[in-house]
Amino acid sequence: MPRIVRPTAYGTPDVLTVLEVSTPRAPSGGVVVEVRAAGVNPIDWKLYSGTFHTVDDEHKDAAGIAGSMPSLGLECAGVVTEVGADVAGVQAGDEVIVYPVTAAYADYVTAPASSIFAKPVGLGWAEAGSLMLTGTTAVHALRAADVDAGDTVLVHGGAGGVGLMAVQLAVAAGATVIATAAERNHPLLRELGGVPVAYGPGLADRVRAAAPQGVSAAVDFAGTDEALDVSLELVADRARIASITGPPRRAETGIKLLGYGPGQDAGAEVRAAARAGLVERAGDGALRVLVATAFPLADAAKAHEAGLAGHAPGKLVLIP
Ligand SMILES: NC(=O)c1ccc[n+]([C@@H]2O[C@H](COP(=O)([O-])OP(=O)(O)OC[C@H]3O[C@@H](n4cnc5c(N)ncnc54)[C@H](OP(=O)(O)O)[C@@H]3O)[C@@H](O)[C@H]2O)c1
DSSP, rough: OOOEESSSSSGGGGGEEEEEEEOOOOOOTTEEEEEEEEEEOOOHHHHHTTTTOOGGGGGGGTTTTTSSOOOOOOOEEEEEEEEOOOOOOOTTOOOOESSSSSOBBSEEEEEEEEEEEEEEETOOOOHTTHHHHHHHHHHHHHHHHHHOTTOOOETTTTTTTHHHHHHHHHHHTEEEEEEEOOOGGHHHHHTTTTTEESSSHHHHHHHHHTTTOOOOOEEEEOOOOOHHHHHHHHSSSSGGEEEESSGGGGGGTOEEEESSTTTOOOOOOHHHHHHHHHHHHHHHHOOOEEEEEEEEEHHHHHHHHHHHHHHOOOOEEOOO
């Protein structure tokens, strides 16, 4: 029987349970995909831990919380096994990237045709299954902070899933990128074209030393008080600071808040429009998806424990 992993209660990763379900049928306008790799993202454990913030009703489907318990797995890659009515251009056997989707922690998932992209031949399953959520978030954040050639942008949390995408995309756009990370991730950030600095006390001075020309924009993927305060201190124009996570006091600072919460910009159009370009860049090797660890699907709880530890260099992935 096909499997799906779901939380059966709110709590710690041990609430994740492997359930047996029947193989889904393709809906009209959609397909069934046999999942080969599903990306793991912090939203997945936040949804059942009780720590996730309020989500606007209109974004509940996108955040995977339409049912009584959250469905996990907002992105994946796999092979199309069935095509529903009114779908053109997709066939059984196609290797695809699927985003957005819900309940991808599974052997099979259904998805609307609008979420299907051909998987580039040279892109591995784990990379393909974990490209989109972080990639589209990074595009949105850089757009919101108006980052372009000639900018010096400060990336907080540069070695995380979203951070690694943003560093590469900002470098490709011609920006100078200062990225905060733990020391052991500095060589990786240098390799990607960024200038790494350690976070922690004295961060603002280290950034000034690394960027004597000044910092014109900041994107915060770390969500710490320090990241917020240093961004406010170093970036003159608050409209050029974008944050995807952080303390509630962010709301009073005039910076841009991105996400699904009240008063935040979900960026649905920007993120949807970014997908094809991300697939193309990943396919031709211009954008690397860095996979930290791939876990068997049944070990989703172990993947979440690794994610909760908070220092995985790159993506955690589940392989059915
Ligand atoms: N609003 C949205 O639309 C949206 C979308 C995606 C994600 N998010 C949120 O954004 C956050 C990041 O997501 P992610 O997928 O990139 O997570 P992730 O892959 O788990 O990365 C988190 C990174 O934060 C770094 N970090 C830990 N402590 C830090 C500190 N004190 N200062 C600076 N960096 C620190 C770690 O790097 P080191 O190993 O170098 O310490 C780690 O790699 C999560 O809270 C997630 O829920 C929001």
